[in-house]
Amino acid sequence: MEKSDSPLSRLVGLRRQVRDVPAYPYVPSPARIKLDQNESAYDFPAELKQLAVERMLECPWQRYPDLHSTGLRQAIGRLEGWDPEGVVVTSGSNVMIKLLTELAGIGQTVLTTTPTFSVYPLEAGMLGAELVQVPVEADLSLPAGGLRQELRRRIPGLFVLIQPQAPTGYADCPEVVRSLVEEAAAHGWLTVIDEAYHHFSETSYLDLVREFPGVLSMRTFSKAWGLAGLRLGYALAHPELAEQLSKLVSAFAINVLTQSAVEVALEHPEYVRERVEENRRERERMLAALQGHPHWRARPSSTNFFLIQTDDDAAALRLLEEHDVVVRVQKALPVVGDCLRVSVGSPADNDAFLQAAAAAR
Numbered sequence: 001m002e003k004s005d006s007p008l009s010r011l012v013g014l015r016r017q018v019r020d021v022p023a024y025p026y027v028p029s030p031a032r033i034k035l036d037q038n039e040s041a042y043d044f045p046a047e048l049k050q051l052a053v054e055r056m057l058e059c060p061w062q063r064y065p066d067l068h069s070t071g072l073r074q075a076i077g078r079l080e081g082w083d084p085e086g087v088v089v090t091s092g093s094n095v096m097i098k099l100l101t102e103l104a105g106i107g108q109t110v111l112t113t114t115p116t117f118s119v120y121p122l123e124a125g126m127l128g129a130e131l132v133q134v135p136v137e138a139d140l141s142l143p144a145g146g147l148r149q150e151l152r153r154r155i156p157g158l159f160v161l162i163q164p165q166a167p168t169g170y171a172d173c174p175e176v177v178r179s180l181v182e183e184a185a186a187h188g189w190l191t192v193i194d195e196a197y198h199h200f201s202e203t204s205y206l207d208l209v210r211e212f213p214g215v216l217s218m219r220t221f222s223k224a225w226g227l228a229g230l231r232l233g234y235a236l237a238h239p240e241l242a243e244q245l246s247k248l249v250s251a252f253a254i255n256v257l258t259q260s261a262v263e264v265a266l267e268h269p270e271y272v273r274e275r276v277e278e279n280r281r282e283r284e285r286m287l288a289a290l291q292g293h294p295h296w297r298a299r300p301s302s303t304n305f306f307l308i309q310t311d312d313d314a315a316a317l318r319l320l321e322e323h324d325v326v327v328r329v330q331k332a333l334p335v336v337g338d339c340l341r342v343s344v345g346s347p348a349d350n351d352a353f354l355q356a357a358a359a360a361r
């Protein structure tokens with residue numbers, strides 16, 4: 001909230017809900033080894049970048065892009081084995097989270113866990129939805145009992161499940177996820193299963209999306225595909241639900257450059273597999289190397305990142321900085337406490353991280 005001498009103090013037209021929400025918390029660091037944003041360690045392969053650029057050059061830039069990104073949605077449909085009428089694209093899934101909150105949250109409820117991906121509470125706050133967060137269990141699994149109770153007694157709105165979970169990297173039992181989806185469906189909630197990291201856990205909840213018309217899967221090109229800079233996220237849903245969600249997408253939402261480049265990626269999906277395999281090997285190597293560390297305790301993970309708790313986060317950050325490594329601070333995470341979130345990088349990046357860890361012994 002701004003002070004009374006703020007230039008905005010008389011601007012009563014600004015909605016209180018927006019003023020009360022903090023800005024998205026991210027401070028860029030000059031460190032060379034970036035393990036702070038769960039990005040891919042590798043750029044888009046150079047030969048594919050070249051193809052993407054050629055495709056971009058073929059597009060008329062003075063024309064508006066395809067209104068509904070038809071070609072792109074068809075290509076995603078082919079990749080996922082999904083009816084393109086049930087595919088909705090936005091410039092990043094962060095935008096999709098806003099649309100889902102508009103679709104089912106405003107004046108109603110957004111139900112999620114705590115901790116959760118920070119964008120859900122931010123959007124719920126700004127859009128004036130009632131935010132209900134149930135703490136995860138001590139082992140970080142979904143609080144099934146608590147969520148079930150809230151699903152029964154709250155005014156239905158948006159129910160958020162993240163699988164595997166963020167920011168913890170915990171992958172729940174499919175039976176638990178199914179039982180919660182069933183409960184949500186029985187009470188009329190719209191359920192989003194945020195599958196931003198599903199490549200790394202080799203899980204998919206599309207069977208639930210097929211079975212329940214009020215459930216959608218949200219996926220992104222930002223993580224395993226290594227295309228965070230292009231900004232593309234998508235939802236897979238029943239065509240009728242997709243039609244309602246699409247009304248909220250602004251016209252001409254995806255520019256011709258992103259449409260061209262992502263189409264090229266979709267024609268060459270092979271590179272993703274190798275990277276996911278390397279990610280798993282590297283993650284397990286890092287976790288094994290940290291075992292028995294006297295001051296840093298790492299949590300297992302099914303994603304391309306993991307959490308560590310240290311005896312002294314400030315000292316750990318300084319040490320990492322000396323090794324030119326930046327990780328993400330997670331202050332006072334509910335259930336978990338203070339911790340650092342570390343993305344799995346290239347083997348060389350991870351070596352630098354592990355050298356810093358060794359120096360902390």
Ligand SMILES: *Cc1c(COP(=O)(O)O)cnc(C)c1O
Pocket residue numbers: 038091092093094095117162166194196219220221222223228232233
């Ligand atoms: C990274 C991430 C996303 C993807 O965000 P984009 O806007 O597509 O880059 C969505 N959900 C979670 C939980 C994430 O961690």
